[in-house]
Amino acid sequence: MLWACILLPQLALDAVLRRCPDPDAPLALVTGPAQLRSLHAVNASAAAAGLRPGQRLVAAQALSPGFAMVEHDPAHEATAQQFLAAWAYRHSSLVSAAWPGAIVLEARASFRLFGPWPRFEPRLREELDALGFRHRIALAPTPRAARVLAGLRDGFAVTHADAMARVLDTVPVRRAALPDDAGERLQRMGVRTLGTLRGLPSDTVRRRFGAGVLDHLQRLYGEADDPLPWYAPPDRFDARIEMGYEVESHMALLFPLRRMIGDLCTALSIRDGGVQRFELRLEHEQGHTTVDVGLLAPERDPALLFEVARSRLERVEVARPVVALRLHAAALPPFVPASRDLFEQRLQQGMPWPQLRERLRGRLGDGAVYRLAPADDPRPERAWRRIDGEADAVPEAPSRPPRPGWLLPQPMPLRDSRIDILHGPERLESGWWDGDDVRRDYYVVQTSLGQRAWAFTRAGERDGWMLHGWFG
Structure with missing residues (x-):
């Protein structure tokens, strides 16, 4: 396996800046009790004004009174790390956020999809830049080694265990992510590199520093398995x-x-x-x-x-x-993209119907866009019904003579003395059961102006024409 570690040196600050309309304005994260407020992190423009992490808030305000302040919340930082773990899950099935400020993912299995590491790494960096998170990335045969190397040099990549061991032997103990303060204590004792530490007797190291240091070394060099908690995407x-x-x-x-x-x-x-x-x-x-x-x-x-x-x-x-x-x-159902032809031709300014439909519903309201389905009633004004959802299948319309594309809300007198009958009559008799009984003879006619209309008379009569619709 090959593991990529994404180190996030300013995770808490980036989580705040990415939701600010003007991230270049001076801003600082503030922490500590009310009487001893201090700066936890500052952005680039605040640093240019002389502010720095650890500085007392009173001194910072005296130096640059106009910077914005945001309360540092570790919970928000943890939420941002979980979000990035979710983002990394789209690139690998093995992702862990076990260490604060870092994401590790197994990369070798993803090379077949995203290409080799020289192509995969720029893709990760481009997406992280778009999300608004500064980062350092390294690649190594073990997750702990990738984490350590990312802290040493951005872009470090080593793919073989032997080469990794030689590189790790030169790493300073203070930068090897040893548990607790073991790195500082070893440095003061004159043990400056991991190679020197590995040369010491194991019993002596265990007695003076505990078993955690030896466990860390074994997992760092790949001599023991490193069971990490794996990320699983939430259902909401x-x-x-x-x-x-x-x-x-x-x-x-x-x-x-x-x-x-x-x-x-x-x-x-x-x-x-x-x-x-x-x-x-x-x-x-x-x-x-x-x-x-x-x-x-x-x-x-x-x-x-x-x-x-x-x-x-x-x-x-x-x-x-x-x-x-x-x-x-609350629910994230499966997504089935609309199928398209390989050589589909669509106007540059065109929009797929599902997207246009949702935009119209958003602007005009839920009830403004709906589907029509045929009904079993032959009366034109009741021959269709409304369907609001997507779940119901639209039944096939029964076979009927030609119908106009524009049906008037109410029939109106057709005042034209020179009409030509093109088709008809079609007799419609219905509605005796609901008190709206109709007996009409419908015709397709052409008016003196050349328009094709759908008009009716009372059954058996040829006068008193009523206009009910227009053909396109």
Whole structure:
């Protein structure tokens, strides 16, 4: 096996910056008790202003009073790591997030799909850049070795166990991820590299540093199995973004909404699934407003889902300021993409019907787009019925004479003294059981202006023409 380690040196900061409309503005994560607040991490523009991690908040505000502050939350950092584990799962079936700030995945089995490592690695980096996470990547025959090498040099790749052992022997003990403070203690004792450490008697090392150091070395060099907890994708999606300020308009919610929709589609592609219904929750200081987003069939196109969600959101009145936005999808059904011909010709500005349908429903409402199915009643105004969902199959229409494409809501007098009968009569007698009895003779006629119309008279008569529809 070959293991790739993705080291995330600024995971907590990147998790915050990726949901900021202006990530280049000075920003710092703040931690510590109220009396001893300090900076946990700073972005590049804040560092250029003289701020640094570990600095007291009072000193930082005196140095640069205009930077934005966000409370550091370890739970949000863990959520971001789980999200990246889900993203990595689309590239490998063996993914682990056992170590904070790092993702490891088995890469050799993925070479047949994504190409060799020189092609696979740029793909990982490109997707991580698009997601907004800075990273360091290394490749090695064991997951622990990949983790250690990623901390030493970005892009380090070693594929053979013998070469890996020679490289690891030169690694400083302080940078070998040894348990607890064993690396610092060994450094002060004059044991500076892993090669020197491995040359010491095992009993002596175990007695002075515990069995954990020897176990780590064996797993690091591939001399023992390394049982890691493997990631399994969840059956639902739940994401939440705190705004950091009160939002009173829809426009300010579109940026975090787009980011959340993108994360949702990433999770869907991992599971090879789609989403048919999800919930947007606008959280206020007291209570929340729920926006339900439903589709007729499972989808996972980011542009489509964002357009539908935005249309539903814009129809909701934001009566109170919004302090957080949450997206929750309780069910992720399988996604079956629409089949297309290999040489299908479609206009550049064209749009597949499922996407157009969902956009119309999002803009006009759920009841504005529906299907028609034939009914068993021969009366024209009752010869069809409405179907709102996708599940019901549309039955085949019974064989009938020509029907107009435009049926008028109500028949109206046809005032034309020169009409030509083209087809008919077709007698319709029905409705005696519901009190709306009709006895009509229908004709296809041509008016004096050359229009083809569908008109009727009372049964057995040839006057009192009533217009009921137009043919195209």
